[in-house]
Amino acid sequence: MIRNGGTILFLNSIEQLLRRKIVLTAAIAAIAFLGLYWWGVSAASSAELHMGHGQADMAVDMLSPADAALAAIITAGPLAATLMTALIIVIGSTMLPEEIGQGRMPFWLSLPQTRLKVYLSIGLAPLAVSYVLSLILFGGIFIITMIYFPFTPKNIPLVFVSMLSWLTVVWAAVMLLSLVVKKIASMLIVFFLSAVATLFGGLYEMMQMFPGEAPKALETITYTIIYAFPADRGYRGVIYGLIPADAVITENLAFFGVTASIPSIHLIYAFLWSLVLLSIGYLKFRRMDF
Amino acid sequence: MEKDNLIRVLNVSKSFRKVQALSDFSLAVSPGTICSLLGPNGAGKTTFMKILLGLVGSDSGSVTIFDLPVSSPLSRRGVRYLPENVTFPSWATPAILFRQLERIRHESSVEEFRLRCTELECVDLMKRPLGKMSRGQRQRVALSLVTSGKPELVLLDEPSTGLDPGGRILVRNLIRKLASEGATVLINSHLLGEVERVCDTATFISGGRLIVEGKLDSLSRxxxxxxxxxxxxxxxxxxxxxxxxxxxxxxxxxxxxxxxxxxxxxxxxxxxxxxxxxxxxxxxxESLEDVFLRIMDNDSERGNDIVS
The missing domain is CATH 3.30.70.790 (UreE, C-terminal domain)
Known part of the structure; x- marks a missing residue:
């Protein structure tokens, strides 16, 4: 009985989340985003280059379908990532506080469940919803790109794992903060951390391409930030896994941070980091009086 | 303290920062009784109820239900709790909420829930979202959800809140029925008239301390x-x-x-x-109100401040 209760609470939380306007808005935004992306990519695929005699053919020759696919993915990727980051921050920061604020938490805890099960069952729902929505969004980007610019993705399994790593870091941070500070504050802090991590994640990629070129202080700050809040590694893993394996202009796109590989240890570290934050959040939750 | 007591609380203390919510509190509740917790606002009644459910941890002392420490989730099997201000999702219907609770509890059937809804005259609300109900209707639905099945211990925090006189009568009948079926009921209420009509015993709490407890007849002079x-x-x-x-x-x-x-x-x-x-x-x-005022007056004369 106790074993099944956690699953029921989890499904209940999912149902509750799916009925929230913010999730519905994010889903509509994701569909609208994919619609616009489809429109843009289809237009790009049928565009004619108006240049001088012979130059158009040369330009078309330079740009293979894989390169076009790469350009499309790295343009759409950050926007999609911003949307999903915002979603998980908003729903992750409100899930537990709302259950507490609405007086439902004492009710759930009065059922014969352990606190850990209640914490995880309710807390995991935002991660699950965001993960599924991210898969749909990035999966949509991948399929639409494939239709117009056929290519072989670099590493699809990496996309699944990296996406989970990226979202888990953001989720674990916002869950913990929502138990410590007010939900608006937790949202702003994690959004700021995500933005800073993405910025320095890009710098980190460039430093990998040009080792020893960056000032020592900047290098130290960059390394500190990407390890202190390792969401960016997962996000880049998603993009890295999706991009075409046979694109020829990847080196020129180092600015977008898609050329370097993501070592598995970075993803493992991100998961462990999340686990630590999740544990601290649980310790806080376990000691809370309701 | 008798061994067959369903609830056993021994020397429990709890403070929230500088506020002493419960102080060296002991109480035993026998099975099948209807007990009331009475006291002014901030006396520690809700804190006591929450300690019984493990929602609030005590600083010292021991609390057992069915001979199990309240830290164990197993102590909450057969226990039902209706918090004072619970807000279920507005989209949810009683039928949906019951289905979820039924899966978690594995105890009651939809027929039993329907029966409870019939007793509380809210059976026609089964498919209406809670957001489209009045406060009294929501309270009756919540009581139906909480008490359906075969509970052994029912903790009700202000169960008659928002109910009209007809609804209060239904709640009184429900509480008596639960006790007749063998359940122990613990009520936290400021509606002394309701308590007087339905409870067997009263426990007076003030400033986090147990002032006096006993059968209602023995308390009134x-x-x-x-x-x-x-x-x-x-x-x-x-x-x-x-x-x-x-x-x-x-x-x-x-x-x-x-x-x-x-x-x-x-x-x-x-x-x-x-x-x-x-x-x-x-x-x-004396009416229970007279008893309440006398006991609280005596307590404040002894210089005991009420926790705010």
Missing amino acids: QTGLAHIETDNAEEMKLSLEERGYSCHIESKGVVAELEDPAAFRDMAQFILDTGIRFSGINQMR
């Missing part, structure tokens, strides 16, 4: 008022006033004041001697 049931109210009043008693006519008779409650026998003898026909004479007892 006889007052200095006597009620004489008679059809000859005017005649009876005149006779009593001639004797020096202060009295007035009430429905079905006369109410006379006694300077000393112990002088009731003398007055009864006087009434017999007058030869005026009467059908009954009773020394009136």
Whole structure:
């Protein structure tokens, strides 16, 4: 009985989340985003280059379908990532506080469940919803790109794992903060951390391409930030896994941070980091009086 | 403390920062009784109830339900709790909520839930979203959800909140039925009239301490008022006033004041001697409200501050 209760609470939380306007808005935004992306990519695929005699053919020759696919993915990727980051921050920061604020938490805890099960069952729902929505969004980007610019993705399994790593870091941070500070504050802090991590994640990629070129202080700050809040590694893993394996202009796109590989240890570290934050959040939750 | 007590609380203390919510609190509750927790706001009643459910951890002392420490989730099997201000999602219907709870509890069936809804006259609300119900309707639905099945211990925090007089009667009937089915019911309520009508025992808490507990009958004292049931109210009043008693006519008779409650026998003898026909004479007892005020007055006279 106790074993099944956690699953029921989890499904209940999912149902509750799916009925929230913010999730519905994010889903509509994701569909609208994919619609616009489809429109843009289809237009790009049928565009004619108006240049001088012979130059158009040369330009078309330079740009293979894989390169076009790469350009499309790295343009759409950050926007999609911003949307999903915002979603998980908003729903992750409100899930537990709302259950507490609405007086439902004492009710759930009065059922014969352990606190850990209640914490995880309710807390995991935002991660699950965001993960599924991210898969749909990035999966949509991948399929639409494939239709117009056929290519072989670099590493699809990496996309699944990296996406989970990226979202888990953001989720674990916002869950913990929502138990410590007010939900608006937790949202702003994690959004700021995500933005800073993405910025320095890009710098980190460039430093990998040009080792020893960056000032020592900047290098130290960059390394500190990407390890202190390792969401960016997962996000880049998603993009890295999706991009075409046979694109020829990847080196020129180092600015977008898609050329370097993501070592598995970075993803493992991100998961462990999340686990630590999740544990601290649980310790806080376990000691809370309701 | 008897071994067969369903709830055993021993020397429990709890403070929230500088506020002492419970202090060296001990209580035992026997199975099948309807108990009330009474006290002013901030006395520690809700804290006590939450400690029983493990929602609030105690600083010291021991608390067991069914001989299990409340830290164990197993102690909450068969326990039902209705918090004072619970807000279920507005989109959810009673049927949806019951389905979820049924899966978690594996205890009650939809027929039992329907029966409870029938008892609380909310069976026609089964498919209506909670957001489209009045406060009283939501409270009746919540009570149906909480008490359906075969609960062994029911903790109700202000169960009659938001209910009209008809709804309160239904809740009283429900509580009596639960007790008749063997459940122990613990009620936290400020509606003393409701408590008086349904509870067996009362526990008075103030400033986080147990002031007094016992059966309602044993807690209320006889007052200095006597009620004489008679059809000859005017005649009876005149006779009593001639004797020096202060009295007035009430429905079905006369109410006379006694300077000393112990002088009731003398007055009864006087009434017999007058030869005026009467059908009954009773020394009136304190209402629960009187008991509450007396106990709290005595407590504050002893200089015990109430926790705010």
